[in-house]
Amino acid sequence: MILIVLGLIGVSAGFLSTPNNVKEVKQQMEASHGGHSDGHSSAQQNDGATSKDEHQVGEHHADEKSHAEHAYTFLKNKPWSALFVSLLFFLFISLGAFVFYVIQHVSQAGWSPVLFRVMEAISKYIVPGGVLVYVFLVLSSLHLNHLFVWMDPEIVANDEVIQEKSGYLNIPFFLIRAAIYIGGWILFQRLITRNENKQDDGYDQSLYKKNITYSVLFLAFFAITESMASWDWIMSIDTHWFSTLMGWFVFASMFVSGITTIALITVHLKSIGYLQFVNNSHIHDLAKFMFGISIFWTYLWFAQFMLIWYANMPEEAVYYVTRMEDYQLLFLGSVALNFVFPLLILMNSDFKRVNWIVTFAGIIILVGHYINFYLMIMPGTVAGQWSISFAEIGALLLVGGIFLYITFNALSKKALEPVNNPLIKESKQYHY
Amino acid sequence: MSGYTLQALYADDDHLMKAVRETRDQDHHISEVYTPFPVHGLDKAAGLKETRMAITAFLYGLVGFGVAVWMMNFMMIEDWPRNIGGKPSFTFFQNMPAFVPIMFELTVFFAAHLMVITFYMRSKIWPFKQAENPDPRTTDDHFVMEVETDKENIQDVAEFLHSTGAKEVDLKR
Numbered sequence: 001m002i003l004i005v006l007g008l009i010g011v012s013a014g015f016l017s018t019p020n021n022v023k024e025v026k027q028q029m030e031a032s033h034g035g036h037s038d039g040h041s042s043a044q045q046n047d048g049a050t051s052k053d054e055h056q057v058g059e060h061h062a063d064e065k066s067h068a069e070h071a072y073t074f075l076k077n078k079p080w081s082a083l084f085v086s087l088l089f090f091l092f093i094s095l096g097a098f099v100f101y102v103i104q105h106v107s108q109a110g111w112s113p114v115l116f117r118v119m120e121a122i123s124k125y126i127v128p129g130g131v132l133v134y135v136f137l138v139l140s141s142l143h144l145n146h147l148f149v150w151m152d153p154e155i156v157a158n159d160e161v162i163q164e165k166s167g168y169l170n171i172p173f174f175l176i177r178a179a180i181y182i183g184g185w186i187l188f189q190r191l192i193t194r195n196e197n198k199q200d201d202g203y204d205q206s207l208y209k210k211n212i213t214y215s216v217l218f219l220a221f222f223a224i225t226e227s228m229a230s231w232d233w234i235m236s237i238d239t240h241w242f243s244t245l246m247g248w249f250v251f252a253s254m255f256v257s258g259i260t261t262i263a264l265i266t267v268h269l270k271s272i273g274y275l276q277f278v279n280n281s282h283i284h285d286l287a288k289f290m291f292g293i294s295i296f297w298t299y300l301w302f303a304q305f306m307l308i309w310y311a312n313m314p315e316e317a318v319y320y321v322t323r324m325e326d327y328q329l330l331f332l333g334s335v336a337l338n339f340v341f342p343l344l345i346l347m348n349s350d351f352k353r354v355n356w357i358v359t360f361a362g363i364i365i366l367v368g369h370y371i372n373f374y375l376m377i378m379p380g381t382v383a384g385q386w387s388i389s390f391a392e393i394g395a396l397l398l399v400g401g402i403f404l405y406i407t408f409n410a411l412s413k414k415a416l417e418p419v420n421n422p423l424i425k426e427s428k429q430y431h432y
Numbered sequence: 433m434s435g436y437t438l439q440a441l442y443a444d445d446d447h448l449m450k451a452v453r454e455t456r457d458q459d460h461h462i463s464e465v466y467t468p469f470p471v472h473g474l475d476k477a478a479g480l481k482e483t484r485m486a487i488t489a490f491l492y493g494l495v496g497f498g499v500a501v502w503m504m505n506f507m508m509i510e511d512w513p514r515n516i517g518g519k520p521s522f523t524f525f526q527n528m529p530a531f532v533p534i535m536f537e538l539t540v541f542f543a544a545h546l547m548v549i550t551f552y553m554r555s556k557i558w559p560f561k562q563a564e565n566p567d568p569r570t571t572d573d574h575f576v577m578e579v580e581t582d583k584e585n586i587q588d589v590a591e592f593l594h595s596t597g598a599k600e601v602d603l604k605r
Contacts, residue, residue, distance in 0.1 A: 306529050310517045349486065 073146055074382040079391040080145040081381040086399040087136055089373045091129035096258020098123035098189055105215040110426040111285055114278050116418045118265050120193045121410035125403050130182035137178050141171045147381045150239045161240050169236055177232060181225040188218040199420040208422055226251055237380035241319045249300045256293035257369045260362045267355045274416055280353040281432040287352035294342035323375060326384040330371050337368030438590055439566055440577045440598035445471045448575040451596035452477045455579060464578045466570040488550055489543045496542025500535040
């Protein structure tokens with residue numbers, strides 16, 4: 001099938017780009033080693049924003065040397081962070097799509113069962129994606145990278161703030177928690193989709209009812225674990241900083257990305273002749289969610305920003321100072337991509353029914369939310385040393401390739417219509 | 433306008449929908465339909481033009497946004513400069529985050545209120561206006577479709593309306 005070929009192309013493109021990844025690591029290490037031994041010259045070239053500070057304190061050679069050391073750590077972190085951003089982004093896409101799918105079960109929505117197979121296929125990536133993220137976290141805790149500063153005993157020894165947090169932020173507990181989150185998500189994903197797929201063999205209301213119970217349980221489990229995962233995996237990178245809104249903020253981002261991916265894959269399948277029973281009212285509904293959750297994301301983004309901006313407390317404001325000074329284009333660009341474009345493009349009711357407009361808006365939203373995750377992770381790990389280079393694009397292609405392969409492979413294995421779902425008839429007739 | 437109006441009374445919204453479609457197929461002119469609750473799909477069946485309310489809402493929202501920007505600029509920057517959040521910049525742009533909630537609220541306020549007022553004006557309803565519905569039963573569980581016709585065709589049209597399942601057909605006095 002065309003789908004598998006497409007997936008394979010994605011994966012091979014991803015794998016071909018991994019050598020670049022490794023080479024890039026070496027190049028960067030050499031470059032920063034050079035910077036380390038020669039003094040600060042190459043570090044200065046790489047770094048526009050902090051070099052200003054260097055000019056100001058020009059006489060203090062000790063500062064410059066420590067700056068070069070910092071730059072070296074940041075550059076070493078860069079490919080790791082790039083990989084981490086992509087791993088989290090795609091895991092959260094499939095998790096967001098799965099949450100959407102589970103909500104359809106709980107609310108017993110009549111319009112959506114025609115899209116169930118697409119959602120199930122996307123959620124299948126939770127299994128390999130979760131394992132990959134877990135492996136990555138284990139590698140981090142083995143000190144192969146320095147994404148999480150609180151894992152470094154030397155830093156903790158000199159840092160009272162982290163010492164106070166170490167009851168929660170310590171490596172064994174961190175890994176146990178991650179195992180619980182990912183294990184739980186995988187378990188529920190397997191359980192719910194298995195019951196749903198069993199209904200293909202024959203109508204069985206008890207399976208349907210069981211799935212509603214499991215879905216309610218999953219949502220409760222997810223609400224807690226998702227918040228904690230976003231503290232553990234994202235917020236703890238900026239160890240001193242905290243935001244009580246982080247869980248919601250990450251959730252909004254993953255939810256809109258997941259729904260957008262459902263819409264994109266549905267439109268793609270329709271355009272190559274599958275899913276003929278999906279009509280433009282279904283696309284319209286997905287686009288409404290894309291629009292609505294984009295606004296919701298902006299609301300949370302601004303709620304977080306405005307309180308910190310208004311109170312102006314140094315320990316909180318530093319989070320935005322880094323982003324404003326070193327990442328200004330991406331920082332403001334992410335609001336443009338995630339708010340202004342979806343607002344203007346998807347506001348019109350008729351536009352939400354036009355496939356190419358939904359695709360266009362969807363791609364913009366996905367790019368915007370990749371940048372959103374990039375902005376949550378990169379400033380804490382590489383500071384001013386960011387760039388979109390082979391490492392970032394390679395990681396994106398690699399993980400994206402695996403994601404597409406798993407998704408389209410899952411799609412090709414099952415009939416695309418859940419024939420025995422009790423609500424399938426209503427869903428097919430759905431017309432707005 | 434032909435001057436004569438027949439009122440056909442239906443007991444069920446499905447009968448009404450069917451009758452509306454058949455009446456339009458026969459090229460009779462439906463002047464008005466009275467229902468006790470919104471009937472899904474009736475607007476399309478009766479061939480009403482798409483509402484332009486969405487466009488007015490967008491424009492009203494822009495007006496509200498503009499008013500908010502002007503108002504905050506006048507109050508907090510020009511007329512009585514305020515030190516906002518311990519950041520005495522006294523410029524509109526640098527204090528803008530503090531104004532965003534007001535911009536949002538006034539956008540929604542203007543869009544919502546002006547839309548309701550527009551709706552009243554377009555529907556020609558205002559305080560103390562007498563109710564127009566021809567039969568009190570249309571406020572309970574019956575549906576009335578009004579069809580315009582001329583003198584020669586009254587009998588034909590009335591018989592046709594009966595054939596569409598009307599419970600009663602009256603000539604409007």
